[in-house]
Amino acid sequence: MTGTSPTMRPSDVVRRSAEFLRHHDVESPRETAEALLIYFLGTDRAGLYALDEGLDTRTARLFGRALCQRCHGIPVQYLTGEQQFMDLVLGVAPGVFIPRPETEGLVEVALELLRPVTNPVVVDVGTGTGAIALAIAHRRPDARVLATDVSEAAVTVATANASRHDLAVEVRRGDLLEPLEPDLRGRVDLLTSNPPYLTREVYESLPEEVRAEPYEALVGGTDLHHRLASLAPEWLVPGGWLVVEIGDEQGPEVRALFEERLDEVAVVADLAGRDRVVRGRLPLEPPSAG
Ligand SMILES: C[S@@+](CC[C@H](N)C(=O)[O-])C[C@H]1O[C@@H](n2cnc3c(N)ncnc32)[C@H](O)[C@@H]1O
Known part of the structure; x- marks a missing residue:
C-alpha cells in the first residue's frame, strides 16, 4: 500500500503517504496525510513532527485503511469524524454536509447584524451539523437559537454537537420553518440559511x-432562497434580518427576490471577491396602504 515500515518516523510516514495520495490524484495530499495521522495518533501538528518513534501495528493498519478510503473518494472529515468551524470542533458523519470555511463569512455577517439586539431569537434553516446555529449560540449566549433540517441524520449530528459544546440550540426535524411553534411568528430577529x-x-x-x-444537502439551485424570502415576512420581527449563503453566480437573482419583500438588501462577497451572502431586512413600518 503506502510502504510504511514500523521504524519509520511519523514525519517520514507523512512524506511517503503524501506521495501515495498524490499518485492517486487526491487534492492537498500532504495536508490530508497529516490530518489523518494527527487523528490516528491523537496528537496535534507540533506533536506529530516531534515524534520519532514508528507507528504501532494497530495505528499503522488504521491509518493505511483510511488512506485507501480517501483514495476511493471518502472525504477526510468522514474518516476523522470532525471538522473545525470558527471556534468549534464539530462532529461530522456520512450522510451530513461537511461545514465549509466560506460559511464562516455568513456567521460574521449575522453576528454583526445581531450586535444591537439583546436576547435575540435566531433560527437557522437547513442546519446540517449545526455549524451556523452553534457558532452563533457560542458567540451570543443571550440568544435563543433554534435550528431545523429535513434530514434525520443532520438532526442527530447537530443535537450531538450542541451537547458536545454544551450549547442550548433547539434542533428540530422538518421542512424549513414548519417545525417552529406558531407563536414564534413575527418574533424572529434573524433567520439564517446555507441552503443546498x-x-x-x-x-x-x-x-x-x-x-x-x-x-439533497448540495443541490437545489435557488429554490430554497425563493421559499425563504416568501416565508421571512411572516416570521421575522419588524426590523429582523434574513441572511442566506448563495452560489457565486446567484447574487443578482437572489438580490432581486429579496428586494420584492425586504429592505437594506445587500450582496456580500467573500475574501476571494465572490458573491457569497445575501441579506435583507423586514421593514420596520408596514408598507402604507395605496
Ligand atoms: C448546504 S447544507 C448546509 C448545512 C449547514 N447549514 C452548513 O452550513 O454547514 C444544506 C442543509 O439543508 C438541509 N435541507 C435541505 N432542504 C431542506 C428543507 N426543505 N428544510 C430544511 N432543511 C433542508 C439539508 O439536509 C442540509 O443539511
Missing part, C-alpha cells in the same frame, strides 16, 4: 469526494 444551492450541472462536474456528501 448547487445546480445539477455543477454537481455532475464535482470531484468524487464532494459527491460523497448527500445530494
Whole structure:
C-alpha cells in the first residue's frame, strides 16, 4: 500500500503517504496525510513532527485503511469524524454536509447584524451539523437559537454537537420553518440559511469526494432562497434580518427576490471577491396602504 515500515518516523510516514495520495490524484495530499495521522495518533501538528518513534501495528493498519478510503473518494472529515468551524470542533458523519470555511463569512455577517439586539431569537434553516446555529449560540449566549433540517441524520449530528459544546440550540426535524411553534411568528430577529444551492450541472462536474456528501444537502439551485424570502415576512420581527449563503453566480437573482419583500438588501462577497451572502431586512413600518 503506502510502504510504511514500523521504524519509520511519523514525519517520514507523512512524506511517503503524501506521495501515495498524490499518485492517486487526491487534492492537498500532504495536508490530508497529516490530518489523518494527527487523528490516528491523537496528537496535534507540533506533536506529530516531534515524534520519532514508528507507528504501532494497530495505528499503522488504521491509518493505511483510511488512506485507501480517501483514495476511493471518502472525504477526510468522514474518516476523522470532525471538522473545525470558527471556534468549534464539530462532529461530522456520512450522510451530513461537511461545514465549509466560506460559511464562516455568513456567521460574521449575522453576528454583526445581531450586535444591537439583546436576547435575540435566531433560527437557522437547513442546519446540517449545526455549524451556523452553534457558532452563533457560542458567540451570543443571550440568544435563543433554534435550528431545523429535513434530514434525520443532520438532526442527530447537530443535537450531538450542541451537547458536545454544551450549547442550548433547539434542533428540530422538518421542512424549513414548519417545525417552529406558531407563536414564534413575527418574533424572529434573524433567520439564517446555507441552503443546498448547487445546480445539477455543477454537481455532475464535482470531484468524487464532494459527491460523497448527500445530494439533497448540495443541490437545489435557488429554490430554497425563493421559499425563504416568501416565508421571512411572516416570521421575522419588524426590523429582523434574513441572511442566506448563495452560489457565486446567484447574487443578482437572489438580490432581486429579496428586494420584492425586504429592505437594506445587500450582496456580500467573500475574501476571494465572490458573491457569497445575501441579506435583507423586514421593514420596520408596514408598507402604507395605496
Ligand atoms: C448546504 S447544507 C448546509 C448545512 C449547514 N447549514 C452548513 O452550513 O454547514 C444544506 C442543509 O439543508 C438541509 N435541507 C435541505 N432542504 C431542506 C428543507 N426543505 N428544510 C430544511 N432543511 C433542508 C439539508 O439536509 C442540509 O443539511
